[in-house]
Amino acid sequence: MFSDQLKIFSGSSNPKLAASICKELDLPLGQIKLSKFKCGEIYCLYEETIRNCDVFLVQTFSHPINEHFMELLVMMDAAKRASARTINLVVPYYGYSRQERKAAPREPITAKLVADLLNTAGADRVITIDLHAPAIQGFFNIPVDHLTALDILSSYIKDKKIEDLIVVSPDAGGVTRAENLANVLEAPIAMMFKKRYAHNEATVTHVVGDVEGKTPIIMEDLIDTGKTIVNVVEGLKERGANDVFICATHPVFSGPALQRLDHPNIREVIITDSIAIPEIHSPRFTVLSVAGLLSNAIRIIKDGGSISSLFKYGGI
Numbered sequence: 198m199f200s201d202q203l204k205i206f207s208g209s210s211n212p213k214l215a216a217s218i219c220k221e222l223d224l225p226l227g228q229i230k231l232s233k234f235k236c237g238e239i240y241c242l243y244e245e246t247i248r249n250c251d252v253f254l255v256q257t258f259s260h261p262i263n264e265h266f267m268e269l270l271v272m273m274d275a276a277k278r279a280s281a282r283t284i285n286l287v288v289p290y291y292g293y294s295r296q297e298r299k300a301a302p303r304e305p306i307t308a309k310l311v312a313d314l315l316n317t318a319g320a321d322r323v324i325t326i327d328l329h330a331p332a333i334q335g336f337f338n339i340p341v342d343h344l345t346a347l348d349i350l351s352s353y354i355k356d357k358k359i360e361d362l363i364v365v366s367p368d369a370g371g372v373t374r375a376e377n378l379a380n381v382l383e384a385p386i387a388m389m390f391k392k393r394y395a396h397n398e399a400t401v402t403h404v405v406g407d408v409e410g411k412t413p414i415i416m417e418d419l420i421d422t423g424k425t426i427v428n429v430v431e432g433l434k435e436r437g438a439n440d441v442f443i444c445a446t447h448p449v450f451s452g453p454a455l456q457r458l459d460h461p462n463i464r465e466v467i468i469t470d471s472i473a474i475p476e477i478h479s480p481r482f483t484v485l486s487v488a489g490l491l492s493n494a495i496r497i498i499k500d501g502g503s504i505s506s507l508f509k510y511g512g513i
């Protein structure tokens with residue numbers, strides 16, 4: 198199916214996912230040397246020719262995000278100078294996506310800055326999953342294939358045949374995301390209102406929707422510290438809900454998030470491997486792979502076709 202002009206290389210953020218993508222495509226993972234000088238500067242060397250090749254670089258913006266971002270820029274520059282035909286970025290989790298607008302005076306719009314840097318460094322295309330704000334696609338002057346893990350997550354939940362479920366948006370900004378899942382599951386929806394005191398700190402003020410006696414599925418695009426999620430879980434329990442399922446695409450998991458999410462009122466945390474998490478974690482965690490989704494997107498980009506054909510329930 199593929200010629201030897203398609204090559205996939207992995208940064209250091211999630212090599213396991215890159216290997217899974219290559220396995221799906223029946224391609225070898227490209228040979229690349231990534232290291233650091235004593236001073237912390239990043240070094241990159243492609244250990245095979247990429248001249249006139251369509252190069253796909255797999256790098257998710259996980260912790261330490263700034264190192265992984267800089268590493269990707271260095272990989273892009275090396276590929277451009279090695280005469281790659283196209284440089285395609287597979288960025289499952291697009292970091293800085295929560296800084297997509299000015300919420301206060303004198304703030305940056307860092308999601309736009311990241312897009313500008315990737316554009317300038319020579320990217321020809323970006324493939325990503327479940328952006329925090331879909332409008333970020335417009336920050337780029339190149340094609341952006343915005344995929345969604347909705348089908349993967351919803352299929353898993355449907356197979357569990359949960360009774361009396363209700364999909365919960367933890368805030369007003371996530372209502373569309375929760376509504377999409379609720380439509381697929383043919384379930385009712387509820388929304389939480391929160392008062393935010395600082396980054397990653399919020400308390401639930403009230404709930405719109407009847408959650409008493411229901412089994413909530415909290416739908417998020419990402420989980421960071423887990424503090425807000427736990428507040429939402431406890432707020433639902435106070436209102437008579439059953440133990441909660443949590444569903445999110447991106448397990449950012451900063452600080453003590455893993456410990457916080459090992460909560461007695463959380464039945465299961467359903468996430469994807471868009472970001473690598475420690476091998477040893479609570480049995481409450483279920484990790485679903487996005488390798489098939491990303492490999493199919495690469496196949497369509499290479500051979501032609503419609504990216505929307507990947508979405509059973511519609512794209513974003």
